[in-house]
Amino acid sequence: MAPKVLVSDKLSETAVQIFRDRGIDVDFMPELGKDKEKLLELIPNYDGLAIRSATKATEKLLASAANLKVIGRAGIGTDNVDKDAASKKGVIVMNTPFGNMITTAEHAIAMMFAVARQIPEASASTHAGKWEKSKFMGVELTGKTLGVIGAGNIGGIVCDRARALKMRVMAYDPFLGEEKAEKMGVQKVELDELLANADFITLHVPFTEQTKNILSKENIAKLKKGVRIVNCARGGLVDEDALAEALKSGHVAGAAFDVFAVEPATDSPLFNLPNVVVTPHLGAATTEAQENVALQVAEQMSDYLLTGAVTNALNMPSVTAEEAKVMGPWVKLAGHLGNFIGQMTDEPIKAINILYDGTVAEMNLEALNCGVIAGIMKKANPDVNMVSAPVIAKERGIQISTTNQDKSGAFDGYIKVTVVTDKRERSAAGTVFSDGKPRFIQIKGINIDAEIGSHMLYTTNEDVPGIIGTLGATMGKHDVNIANFTLGRAGAGGEAIALLYIDHPVPQAAMDDLTATGMFSQVKPLTFDVG
Numbered sequence: 001m002a003p004k005v006l007v008s009d010k011l012s013e014t015a016v017q018i019f020r021d022r023g024i025d026v027d028f029m030p031e032l033g034k035d036k037e038k039l040l041e042l043i044p045n046y047d048g049l050a051i052r053s054a055t056k057a058t059e060k061l062l063a064s065a066a067n068l069k070v071i072g073r074a075g076i077g078t079d080n081v082d083k084d085a086a087s088k089k090g091v092i093v094m095n096t097p098f099g100n101m102i103t104t105a106e107h108a109i110a111m112m113f114a115v116a117r118q119i120p121e122a123s124a125s126t127h128a129g130k131w132e133k134s135k136f137m138g139v140e141l142t143g144k145t146l147g148v149i150g151a152g153n154i155g156g157i158v159c160d161r162a163r164a165l166k167m168r169v170m171a172y173d174p175f176l177g178e179e180k181a182e183k184m185g186v187q188k189v190e191l192d193e194l195l196a197n198a199d200f201i202t203l204h205v206p207f208t209e210q211t212k213n214i215l216s217k218e219n220i221a222k223l224k225k226g227v228r229i230v231n232c233a234r235g236g237l238v239d240e241d242a243l244a245e246a247l248k249s250g251h252v253a254g255a256a257f258d259v260f261a262v263e264p265a266t267d268s269p270l271f272n273l274p275n276v277v278v279t280p281h282l283g284a285a286t287t288e289a290q291e292n293v294a295l296q297v298a299e300q301m302s303d304y305l306l307t308g309a310v311t312n313a314l315n316m317p318s319v320t321a322e323e324a325k326v327m328g329p330w331v332k333l334a335g336h337l338g339n340f341i342g343q344m345t346d347e348p349i350k351a352i353n354i355l356y357d358g359t360v361a362e363m364n365l366e367a368l369n370c371g372v373i374a375g376i377m378k379k380a381n382p383d384v385n386m387v388s389a390p391v392i393a394k395e396r397g398i399q400i401s402t403t404n405q406d407k408s409g410a411f412d413g414y415i416k417v418t419v420v421t422d423k424r425e426r427s428a429a430g431t432v433f434s435d436g437k438p439r440f441i442q443i444k445g446i447n448i449d450a451e452i453g454s455h456m457l458y459t460t461n462e463d464v465p466g467i468i469g470t471l472g473a474t475m476g477k478h479d480v481n482i483a484n485f486t487l488g489r490a491g492a493g494g495e496a497i498a499l500l501y502i503d504h505p506v507p508q509a510a511m512d513d514l515t516a517t518g519m520f521s522q523v524k525p526l527t528f529d530v531g
Contacts, residue, residue: 003069003305005048008033008055011074015050015294022302024048040064048072048301051080059085070094070304072297075284076383078314084531087315094300094312097383098153098391099293100284105157107283108202108232109165111256114277115228116141116200118254121275139199139253142166147198149214150233151176151186152381152392155204159186170194173205175380177348180397195222200230206381207234217242225251232258232283235265244269247276258283314385323364330360330415333430333438334368336452336528337417338375340428340440343526344458345376351399351420352376355429358413361404369402372417414441440486446497448488453501454530459514460522463489463496470517471498478510 002025007016010030019026027046032039033055043049044066049057052074062068062085071081073095086093114120117138125132146162148155151171159169163185170187172194181188191214194201201223205211215229215238229252231238240261246252247270254275260268263281270276284290296312303309310316354372356365367386374389384392393400407413416429429442440450444460461467468487475482484501506525514523 003047004045004067005050005301005305006032006042006046007050008039009050009052009074010054011050011052011294011298012291014291015074015298018295018298019050019302022306024302024305036061043068048305050074050297050301053077053080055080057081057086062086062089062091065089065091070301072301074290074293074297075100083315087531092304092310092316093314094297094304094310095314095385096293096296096300097312097385099296100286100289101153101157103286103289104232104283105154105161106286107258107279108154108158108204108230109161111230111232111258111277111279112141112146112200112202112228115230115254115256115275118275120277141200144168144199145170145197147172147194147201148186149173149191149194149201149203150205151181151184152204153395154233155202156184156395158202158204159184167200170198173348174346175348175377175396175398177350177397180395183397191219192222195219196224198224198227200228202230203233203237205233205237206383207236208379208382210379212236213239215239215243220246220252223252226253228252228254228256230256232256235259235261235263240269244273247273312385316386323367327363327367329432329436329438330363330368331371332530333432334371334415334417335375336438336440336530337415337428337430338372339378339528340375340443340526341417341419341426342376342379344524345419345421345426347421347423348396349376349398349419349421351401352393353401353418353420354403355416355418356402356404356413357409357416358405358407358411360413360415361406365402365404368415369400372415373400376417376419411441416442440499443488443497443499444495446488446490446495448486448497448499450486450499451484451501452528452530453483454528455502455505456526456528457498457500457502457506457511458522458524458526459498459500459520461496461498461520463491463493464519467496467498467519470514470519471500474510474513475500475502475506477513478507480504480506480510 002023004025005019007028016028043064047067048070050072057071059082068091070092076095076097078095081093083093118136122136145168148159148171151173162169170189172191176188217239220242256277258279259281300311370386373393374384374386377384377389411431414429414431418427430440432438438452481503482500486499489496511523514520
């Protein structure tokens with residue numbers, strides 16, 4: 001029997017035809033996603049669900065999807081899919097992360113031109129029968145300095161287009177190496193240098209705790225007078241209230257925003273200000289981009305349903321069903337090791353070296369590598385998956401090396417991950433115990449035995465008396481319950497580390513108290529997806 005796919009949002013007829021041409025039974029109901037009850041009634045009949053953003057794949061819907069094997073999202077965002085529920089149900093969630101990069105980059109360039117020449121205001125004035133030629137004095141882009149915050153896929157395209165416009169381009173991106181920057185023809189700088197020197201600034205980073213309000217009130221005050229700011233990435237990257245004040249004072253000459261902290265944006269401090277261009281999140285809204293992502297998701301879903309091939313999956317490694325049974329815990333471990341090192345590393349990574357020892361060395365190392373790389377990249381890009389992570393690493397000039405060896409120690413198998421930066425090397429190793437649970441067994445060359453939890457606290461210190469008491473007392477003072485406490489040291493009186501597995505995130509005040517004791521050289525909160 002042929003697999004059955006339901007298309008419950010507006011995909012192109014060409015994409016629907018791909019399913020038919022591949023021998024898949026497809027029902028095209030582009031308005032069904034808006035009818036939750038009807039969708040709930042029909043979903044048990046289908047093996048695949050192809051959607052855009054209107055359909056909400058909730059836990060309730062997934063619970064009713066008795067035969068569902070794959071959800072394909074035509075586009076990058078999957079906020080409308082309960083990925084945890086899908087994983088528990090064994091449903092693969094795919095997206096199309098690279099289908100709208102050019103479109104979004106072009107929109108940023110268009111917005112830059114619009115704010116440089118005050119095109120929307122001049123157009124409205126002329127439509128009104130006015131002829132205010134002298135009012136709309138603009139500036140050229142040629143010869144100006146463009147500051148690009150985030151030089152990944154879309155930011156890299158913007159850099160390329162800007163250089164073709166004869167702009168000088170500087171980029172701030174903690175994961176951009178010097179060699180890659182040189183190949184791109186951009187100057188790699190720190191954020192403060194970019195803020196002080198850029199005539200135009202464009203943002204191309206995801207919204208994370210690290211990037212939230214990256215253009216804060218304090219950073220906006222550091223901007224070069226007369227700068228123009230473009231944001232076609234994510235709302236919340238810029239303090240809109242502070243920017244509005246800077247626009248009113250004249251410190252910032254103009255702004256062009258496609259995204260807002262609250263969407264749909266029916267009100268914003270930026271609305272109705274002179275020389276502020278705003279659009280309703282149109283970054284990916286071109287015919288070509290919408291067609292590209294629709295065709296891609298149809299091909300990906302067909303491949304999986306007919307051959308088992310997995311592409312751009314957010315919640316499953318690219319392995320066969322037989323491999324997945326054995327590799328599942330090791331894939332989780334690979335991700336945890338990468339995530340640990342990613343959270344600990346702030347400077348650009350030049351190389352990632354992965355060692356597989358013993359039984360794990362005989363597994364699908366490519367999938368495990370993807371798990372490690374995705375874990376490392378997750379700090380910079382929460383949307384990264386096991387397919388896109390190696391592509392991003394390659395684009396950023398990160399060298400990946402893999403070594404496998406026969407059993408060499410007390411464990412039947414283990415994985416050791418080492419990252420290399422200009423400043424240091426950082427390593428962590430782990431194994432999977434017989435209960436199927438991943439464990440950290442070594443950090444910075446110091447042997448430990450640490451269970452991995454959703455919330456953890458990592459500290460480093462000199463091996464002196466009182467560390468355990470201080471940690472315990474401080475956590476108790478701030479009502480933080482410790483589920484597991486692991487210590488390790490290089491030698492008596494030498495460097496020591498502690499990993500605390502705790503029930504809830506550590507309050508900042510608790511970390512401040514630990515730092516204030518002078519006993520700890522590092523106090524770092526960590527989070528892991530252990531679902």
